[in-house]
Amino acid sequence: MKIDLIISAGDIKKEKVLHKSAVVIDMLRATSVITTAMNNGCKRVIPVLTIDEALETAKNIKEEVILGGERKGLKIDGFDFSNSPLEYSRDVIGGKTLIMTTTNGTKAIRGSIGASSILIGSVLNARAVAEKLLKLKDDVVIVNAGTYGQFSIDDFICSGYIINCLKEMTAVELSDVASTANYVYENNSDIKSFAKFAKHYKRIMELNLQEDFEYCCKKDTIKIVPEFVDGEIIIR
Template sequence: MKVDLIISADDIKREKVVDKSVVVIDMLRATSVIVTAINNGCNKVIPVVSIEEALNIVNKAKERHILGGERKALKIEGFDCSNSPLEYTCEMVKDKVIVITTSNGTRAIKGSEGARNILIGALINAKAVAEKLIELNNDIVLVNAGTYGEFSIDDFLCSGYIIECLIKNLDVELTDIAKTAHYLYKANPNLEFIENASHFKRIKELNLEEDLIYCCKKDIIDIVPEYADEVIL
């Protein structure tokens, strides 16, 4: 089993992901939101790239949808929820359909189309993701959403932890960049280096420390949402 890594949504190439088992990681905060919402009982999540597409889906739908997402880490005007996982409570999302658009995460999900599997990963469900990958028994690509097309320390560290969970259970062949992510995690198992991430600092500046605390917890959820046919279940 080979493990590769892509550093941002802008760096996804179809030939890198086609027929692979992909894990999309945007731990601060889109994939943490999706994992939390699915865990709290929403029916499904529909990820889209643009605000216009999100509004079109909701305007055409007969049933009630929840609009969620962000631009520049801020709630989109007129949307029901921001990109804070703490907003996606059972009371808010149970039996609902969520339409979400974010600056990085939803672009990474849509950009990974063509993969055999597209799993949604974060620190909060990392161990479960690794277990699912072992079950799938396929070559793996960890797709980091990054931040506005740039490398992001937070997603890289999360990838390193997923790799650590994998290699505890089987032999894997790591590319150089996957080895580097694993090395960085092994040097920072308590995630202290994550505070250097520009996006971490941006969220902290917005006084969203509770989001950071939540998103940096390991393995508090044991489900693995999967994207297929334009929805996440």
């Protein structure tokens, strides 16, 4: 299995994802939200790029809809919830459709179209993602959402953990950047401690989101792997 890594949503190129299994990671916090919401019974998540697209999509859906997301880490005016996974409890999201737009994560998901499979990854479901990739038997590209188009330490260490899980399961051929991510994880397996070096961590602390940070750094608490299929994220 060949494994490559893209360092931010702004660096996605079609040929890098084409016909591969892509794993999109925005651990602080979009993919952690999606994984949590789906684990708590969310019917589907529709990731969109803009606020206007989210509002328009909501108008055209007859079933009960939740609007969620952020801009610069803050809840969007008129939306139901922000980008905190702790808000998406079973009683809130169970059986409903979540329409979501975020600064980095939803851009990375939509930018990965062309991959044979698009999986939603986080620290929360990292080992489950690795197990799913093993079953798919494709080459892999891990897509880091990054932060405002730039490399992000938090997504990178999460990628390293998923790569490390795959190394335990099968023979892998790593690109230089994937090998670096694995090396970083092997020498910093306490994800929470290492992620505190991230610029994104400082922003999370500025917004008093310590609980979100603690939650998003918990390894393998969720066993499902959401997938982006035909414009929506589902479990299949």
